[in-house]
Structures are given as C-alpha cells and as structure tokens.
Amino acid sequence: MADTKTKEKKEGTRGGGKAELDGFSRDMLHWFLKQMLLYRRFEEKAEEAYAIGKIGGFCHLHIGQEAVAQGVVGPLRPDDYVVTSYRDHTQALAKGVDPGPVMAELYGKKGGSVGGKGGSMHIFGVDVGFMGGHGIVGGQIPLATGIGWAIQYRESDQICVCFLGDAAVNQGAFLESLNMAAVWKLPVIYVVENNEYGMGTAFKRVSALPVVDRAKGTGVPGHAVDGQDVMATWTLIERLASEVRKGGGPQYVDARTYRFRGHSMSDPVSGTYRSKKEVEEKKEEADxxxxxxxxxxxxxxxxxxxxxxxxxxxxxxxxxxxxxxxDSPLPTADDLYTHTYKEINEHGRLFLDGRDR
Amino acid sequence: MATITYREALNQALAEEMERDDSVFLMGEEVAEYDGAYKVSKGLLDQFGDRRVVDSPISELGFAGLGVGAAMVGLRPVIEFMTFNFSFLALDQVINSAAKMYYMSDGQVHLPMVFRGPTGAALQLSAQHSQACQTWYLHAPGVKLVTPATPADAKGLLKAAIRDEDPVAVMEGELLYNLKGEVPDPEDGDFVIPLGLAEVKREGGDVSIITSGAMVHMALMAAGNLEKDGIDAEVLDLRSLRPLDVDAILATVQKTNRVVVLEEGWPYAGVGAQIAATIQEEAFDDLDAPVLRVTQADVPMPYAKNLEQMAKPSADRVVQACKKVLYTD
Structure with missing residues (x-):
C-alpha cells in the first residue's frame, strides 16, 4: 500500500522533472492520474461492499469529484491540515491515510481509522493532518477556522484547508467563520466542492448568487475553478496556499464539480431532482x-x-x-466506553447509565 | 485567606492559568476591551495582550466552534458566553463537535477546553435571559459540567476545568458575581478543586437538601429557617454535575433518609430527575420518604416581578418540601 503515499514531491515544484504539459512533468501527471484512479476504484469497491451489506449507515461517495481532492490536497505540505464534511473517504486518502483503515472503518471494524466508532462520515488521520470528516452540514467550517487560529497563535507557517459542500454556504456557520477568518487573517482556504446539489436540492434553487459570490460580504477573496480539471485546480491552490502561508489571510474557492452518484448510497442517482440525461452527459463530458x-x-x-x-x-x-x-476483527464490548473522556477524574461518576463496565 | 468576590476569584483563576500555560486563551463577546460583560476578565487584556484575550464578533456558533478547532490541535481555549442562554446558538458545536470528537475520532483528538459564563435567572430579565442551562450540557456524554457556588469553589473549579483534558462547562451564577468569600491566597500554593467532589456545606441529620450553584445559598437559607422549627437539614453542594459525586449523594441519603433536590431549572429531564433516579436505584432501602424536587415552575420565565417570584424556586418551597418528606407539614 506504500504506492499510495507518493509524497516525494516538494511543495511548489511540479515534480522536479522536465515540464511537459502546462508546466507539469510527466511523472507528476502520472501521479495525478494514478491517485484519481485509486479514489475512483476505492469508492467503487465501497459501493460494491455496501450493496452486499458489508457497509451500513450512510455512505457518501465521491465519484466524479476526484480532481478536487487531488488538486486541492496534492499541493499541501504534509504538516498542513485538512478538515472536511461527511463525504470524506477520498480526501482522507489524498492526505495520506492508508486505504486499509479507511475501508475497515466503513466496514465498522476494529482496524478502522477510528476503530469502528465513526464509520463513513468520521474518518480521522491526525498523524497525517487529516482532522476528520464531520457529519453536520457546515459544522466543520468553524473547526477549520479554529485550527487556522491555532496555527496563527503559534506563529507557524502551516495552513488549513476546509472542504465544504455547496449547500453548506447557506449555514450560519459559514458566514460566522469566514467573517472571523477575514478579521483575523487566518491561514485557511475554504474550498467548496460545488457539485451543484445539496442532496436533492439544486443549489441555484436555494441561493440567489452563485457559490463563488457567497463569500463577498465577508471580505474573503473568492475564486472559481473548473474542479474537473486537476491541473487547473492544483495550479490555483498552489498559488493560494503560498499566499496564505505568507500571512495573506484566508481564501475561498468555488471548485465546480459534479457528483456521479446519489447523495449517499441510499439515495437515487437521478429522478425527481435531476434527470438521467443530465447525469449521463456529465459522465460523458466531465469525468x-x-x-x-x-x-x-x-x-x-x-x-x-x-x-x-x-x-x-x-x-x-x-x-x-x-x-x-x-480480516479485521469487530470492535468488542471493551471498546464501547473507551475514548468517551480523555481524563477519567479521580472523583465522581462520568457515566450515569448504571451499567457495569 | 483573603475575602474576595466570586468575580475576582474567577479573574484570579483565569490570570493564574494563563500565566502558567501559554496555550490558554480567552475568547468571547466583550471579554477584552470592555473587561467582560460581568467584569470577570477585568485587566486581563492589559496583562496578556490581544493575542490571548480576544473580543469575538457576536457569533456564538462560530467562536464556540473556533474554540473546538483550536483545541483539536492542542490549544486550551476558554470560551466565554456572555450568558449560557446565548450558547443555544452554539449547541451544534457543543453537542456535535465538543462532546463527541474524542469518541468519534477513537481517541485521536481530545479537547482540553472550557465553556464558561453565567447561567440561571437574574432579576426580571424574562424568558430568554433567565434559564438554567445545565440540562442541555449534561444530556450528551463527553462534556463535563461544574457549577461553583462560592468564590473559593469558583476559583478552584475553574482552574481544574482549564487543566482538564476534556471539554468542561463552567456555569457561574449570574447573581453570585458580587458574593464575597474566603479564598486561599495565591502565595499559599496552587488552589485547585478536583472535579467530581461534592461538599457538605451544612451538616445536618434530619433531611438532606441536594443542590448546586446559586441554589446552594437558597438551600442554606431554607436550612436556617428549618432550624427555627427544630429541623436539622444537611446541605450537599454537588459542585460538579458531571462527574457526579454519587458517593456523597448516597452518604447523605444514608445519614438522613430523606431528600429534597433543589434545582434552578425546569423539572422535566432535569438534574433533580437524574439524582432522584440514582437514589432510588442505589439507595431505595435507605429512604423513609419519596425524593421531592423543588424546581422552577414548568413555564418560561415571566417578567412581572410577582410572577417571576412565583416561578422561581424559593427557600419557602424548600422548607415546605423538607417538612413534607419529614411528614411534619
């Protein structure tokens, strides 16, 4: 599995070799393609496992949006942070979480990235700066802002990337966070994975302005990019990351992409809210x-x-x-209560259920 | 021992912990230039600068979540809510992020942070500004909660909360900030009160009044009135609602066999409900009477002075409840 952790590239370089296409070396482009294929095949495997009952609950696939993960996470340094929503498998892989523990988490196994406690929506890989998938729409935006706050507090030159879906820009957490980030010039890049739909509601039906304009009232500069073009996405993020790292304040990106599957595995791919024809055309033209x-x-x-x-x-x-x-075992009864509190206080009861532990 | 106010005790706790640990910072509405809406942070901006004492915009959800994010990577934020009433706007971050992060990350991320501010009713502030918010913070596992009643407890518990490795809500009494009491001098060593330790604030053998926070003073007043009738009430101040000192609760039940739980909030699914359940599960045979509760009336807080008095718990109601469990009314 070491193949997936091709981290020999250095920030700001395009692979070191001779530039062969739009400033990207052949090796770099091959790496992009291979990573995106990994994300696609991983999600297809999850889809298959879900269909035969190995994965339960909600399972939100990223198929169709791979270039955003690669183009955004790729240019980051290993010590930078990524925070995201519940559509999180691919970003976790992109940041360097091993595929085995990600899949095992979906299976609800002990070997999962969070021991079977979180499932599809809550992958974490803190050792590689992947600060979690978070399940409430927009809930991760203040968290990323706080990580940016901590980076600035410590006078570090790391940055934090916050992924959010297009629907999350309608949450108060979005406005509150971008305002604070702008006031305090926090080192955060907010990347909207604009796949055009919040579950089954087209973004344009619930927003008077396009995604790219929704940060305007906060003072955070907004940029739009073709999120299906990994090179364009990489190029933009590489530039923004460098500005943010130098203390230029937060940035906001509308990465225009498309989801080829339903909102989650339990939702239809098309039907009442978008046509089959639309999806087929996108798959044909914008994969x-x-x-x-x-x-x-x-x-x-x-x-x-x-x-x-x-x-x-x-x-x-x-x-x-x-x-x-x-092959990973199921978590056991011993795991049920672990990691509820970091500090079990010497006095008093923390668990009030009256059960034996 | 110096006699200082509850407000000064909290201020000392913040200053000492910020002095001790650079990762501690205070953020909230009006905490810096204005010295805090209740002046708890008076002078801290001058002492620690605007990196560590930070005026936030009026964005409770945003700055509570910012605190969680900062704690995720190892800072120790103290997030002040001007009152906990306003923290309802932030409950998604308290319940869905702060309480659950350690569990759902399987121990990868822990959150050494504090949410603090006043809770409970003051005087004629009516429905949206007069409520005891404890239950919201107690219901979800993952958050600890303390409710100091005295200046000494305020200082010792806030310091413990800041040092704890989990999110701790410190709910202060809105009417206690001017209360004076003895607090050990800083020169006499680090004064920290561990979480989860109740304290008997008044010894007694006839009936136990179990309470916490601002209600401790009402319980003591009721105990004083009961004494005139020859009834010797014990007042147990829980101080910490999670972790909950069940041993201390069982000890006072075994001593007096009669219990009144006094709480500032509403009865339904309240603190008293939990305590009564725990007592009947674990000390049923020690009881000589049903556990009674004295709570706020089960209505939103009204404005009119007379109605407000009727809605709030009172020393008289506590006295009546005690007499009832003693079968002397």
Missing amino acids: PITILRDRLFEAKLLKQEELEEMDQAVRVIVDEAAKFAD
Whole structure:
C-alpha cells in the first residue's frame, strides 16, 4: 500500500522533472492520474461492499469529484491540515491515510481509522493532518477556522484547508467563520466542492448568487475553478496556499464539480431532482479522470499500457484494503466506553447509565 | 485567606492559568476591551495582550466552534458566553463537535477546553435571559459540567476545568458575581478543586437538601429557617454535575433518609430527575420518604416581578418540601 503515499514531491515544484504539459512533468501527471484512479476504484469497491451489506449507515461517495481532492490536497505540505464534511473517504486518502483503515472503518471494524466508532462520515488521520470528516452540514467550517487560529497563535507557517459542500454556504456557520477568518487573517482556504446539489436540492434553487459570490460580504477573496480539471485546480491552490502561508489571510474557492452518484448510497442517482440525461452527459463530458487521460494521450505522455498498469496497481491496493477490512476483527464490548473522556477524574461518576463496565 | 468576590476569584483563576500555560486563551463577546460583560476578565487584556484575550464578533456558533478547532490541535481555549442562554446558538458545536470528537475520532483528538459564563435567572430579565442551562450540557456524554457556588469553589473549579483534558462547562451564577468569600491566597500554593467532589456545606441529620450553584445559598437559607422549627437539614453542594459525586449523594441519603433536590431549572429531564433516579436505584432501602424536587415552575420565565417570584424556586418551597418528606407539614 506504500504506492499510495507518493509524497516525494516538494511543495511548489511540479515534480522536479522536465515540464511537459502546462508546466507539469510527466511523472507528476502520472501521479495525478494514478491517485484519481485509486479514489475512483476505492469508492467503487465501497459501493460494491455496501450493496452486499458489508457497509451500513450512510455512505457518501465521491465519484466524479476526484480532481478536487487531488488538486486541492496534492499541493499541501504534509504538516498542513485538512478538515472536511461527511463525504470524506477520498480526501482522507489524498492526505495520506492508508486505504486499509479507511475501508475497515466503513466496514465498522476494529482496524478502522477510528476503530469502528465513526464509520463513513468520521474518518480521522491526525498523524497525517487529516482532522476528520464531520457529519453536520457546515459544522466543520468553524473547526477549520479554529485550527487556522491555532496555527496563527503559534506563529507557524502551516495552513488549513476546509472542504465544504455547496449547500453548506447557506449555514450560519459559514458566514460566522469566514467573517472571523477575514478579521483575523487566518491561514485557511475554504474550498467548496460545488457539485451543484445539496442532496436533492439544486443549489441555484436555494441561493440567489452563485457559490463563488457567497463569500463577498465577508471580505474573503473568492475564486472559481473548473474542479474537473486537476491541473487547473492544483495550479490555483498552489498559488493560494503560498499566499496564505505568507500571512495573506484566508481564501475561498468555488471548485465546480459534479457528483456521479446519489447523495449517499441510499439515495437515487437521478429522478425527481435531476434527470438521467443530465447525469449521463456529465459522465460523458466531465469525468475528471477521462479528461486528464485524454489530455495525456493527446500530448503523448501516456500509453494505453501504462494506463492499464496504473489501473491494475490501484485495483491491487483497493483489493488489499478490502481484504484488510474483511480480516479485521469487530470492535468488542471493551471498546464501547473507551475514548468517551480523555481524563477519567479521580472523583465522581462520568457515566450515569448504571451499567457495569 | 483573603475575602474576595466570586468575580475576582474567577479573574484570579483565569490570570493564574494563563500565566502558567501559554496555550490558554480567552475568547468571547466583550471579554477584552470592555473587561467582560460581568467584569470577570477585568485587566486581563492589559496583562496578556490581544493575542490571548480576544473580543469575538457576536457569533456564538462560530467562536464556540473556533474554540473546538483550536483545541483539536492542542490549544486550551476558554470560551466565554456572555450568558449560557446565548450558547443555544452554539449547541451544534457543543453537542456535535465538543462532546463527541474524542469518541468519534477513537481517541485521536481530545479537547482540553472550557465553556464558561453565567447561567440561571437574574432579576426580571424574562424568558430568554433567565434559564438554567445545565440540562442541555449534561444530556450528551463527553462534556463535563461544574457549577461553583462560592468564590473559593469558583476559583478552584475553574482552574481544574482549564487543566482538564476534556471539554468542561463552567456555569457561574449570574447573581453570585458580587458574593464575597474566603479564598486561599495565591502565595499559599496552587488552589485547585478536583472535579467530581461534592461538599457538605451544612451538616445536618434530619433531611438532606441536594443542590448546586446559586441554589446552594437558597438551600442554606431554607436550612436556617428549618432550624427555627427544630429541623436539622444537611446541605450537599454537588459542585460538579458531571462527574457526579454519587458517593456523597448516597452518604447523605444514608445519614438522613430523606431528600429534597433543589434545582434552578425546569423539572422535566432535569438534574433533580437524574439524582432522584440514582437514589432510588442505589439507595431505595435507605429512604423513609419519596425524593421531592423543588424546581422552577414548568413555564418560561415571566417578567412581572410577582410572577417571576412565583416561578422561581424559593427557600419557602424548600422548607415546605423538607417538612413534607419529614411528614411534619
């Protein structure tokens, strides 16, 4: 599984080698493609496992939005932070959480990234700066702002990226957070994964302004980018990250993308709120993996057999992750009460259920 | 021992902990330039600067969540709510983020932080500014809660709360800030009261009044009145509602066999309900009478002075309840 942690690149470089396409080296572009294939295959495996009952609860897939994860998380330093919503598997992988524990978490296993306590919506990987998937729409925005606050408090040059869905910009937490971030010039980049729908409600039906304009009243500069174009996304975030790192204050990005699946595994892909035709057209024209693949083919930077090798390699990683999840034991009764409190006080009762522990 | 006010005791606790640990900072509405709406943070801006004493915008959800985020990466925020009434705007961050983060991250992220401010009714502030907020913070596992009644408890418990590794709500009494009491001098060493330790504020053998926070003073007044009738009441100040000193509760039940629980909030699913349940589960055979509760009337707080008096718990009601459990009324 070490293949997925290709972290040899350095911030601000495009892979070190000879620039071959829009300033990106061939190695770098291959890495983008391979990572995005990993995210896609991982989610497809989760979809399959959900269908046969290995995964329960809510499971929000990221299929169609891979370029945002790669283009946003890719340019960050290992010690930077990422906070996100409940659509979090792919960002976790992008930040460097191993696929095995992510899959095992979906399976509700002890070997999961949070021991089976969180499930799909609450992947954490604090050792790699992945500060969690959070389940309430917009709830993660103040958290990211606080992480930015702490970075500034310690006079560090880290940054924090906060992913949110388009629907989250209608929450009060969004306005309150961006205002504070702007007032105090906090090192946070707020990235809206604008997939056009909050569950089954089209964003344009519930907002008078487009996503990119929704930060305007706060003083946080807004930018729009084609979130299906990994190179464009990377280029923008690399520039913004450098400005934020230098103390330039927060930034806001409308990354325009599209979700190829339903809101969660229990929701329809299309139907009452969007047409099958719309989804099929988007898959045809705006698949971020196909877009990058075709550009590489066109520039003669990728051969069919290289693509097949790459796909084969990520399928092996995903199969290993699924095997890890299958083989991992279930959490036990001993785990039920652990990690409710960090400090069990010497006096008094913390648990009032009257059960034996 | 110096005699200082509850407000000064809280101020000392903040100053000492900020002095001791650079990761402690205070954020909230009016805490810096204005010295705090109740002047608890008076002088702290001058002493520690605007990096550590920070006026927030009126954005309870936002700055409570900011505190959680800062604690996620190791700072020790003290988030002041001008009153806990306003913290209802922040409850998503308290309940869904602060209380659950340690559990749902399976121990990867813990939150050494404090939410503090006044709770309970003052005088004629009516429905939205007069409520005891304890139950909201007690219902979800993951948050600890203390309710100091005296200047000494205010200082010792706030210091303990700031040092605790979990989120702790420190609910102060809105009418207690001017209360004076003896507090150990800073020169005599670090004064910290561990969470989870109740204190018998008045010894007695006939009936137990179990209470906390501002209601401790009402209970003591009631005990004084009962004494005139030859009834010797014990007043147990829980001080900490989670962790809850169940041993101290059971000890006073075993001593007097009669209990009145006095709380400032509403009865339904309140603190008294939990205590009564715990007593009947664990000390049923020690009881000589049903556990009675004295609470706020089960209505929103009215404005008119006479109605407000009727709605609030009172020493008279406590006296009546005590006589009832003694079968002497």
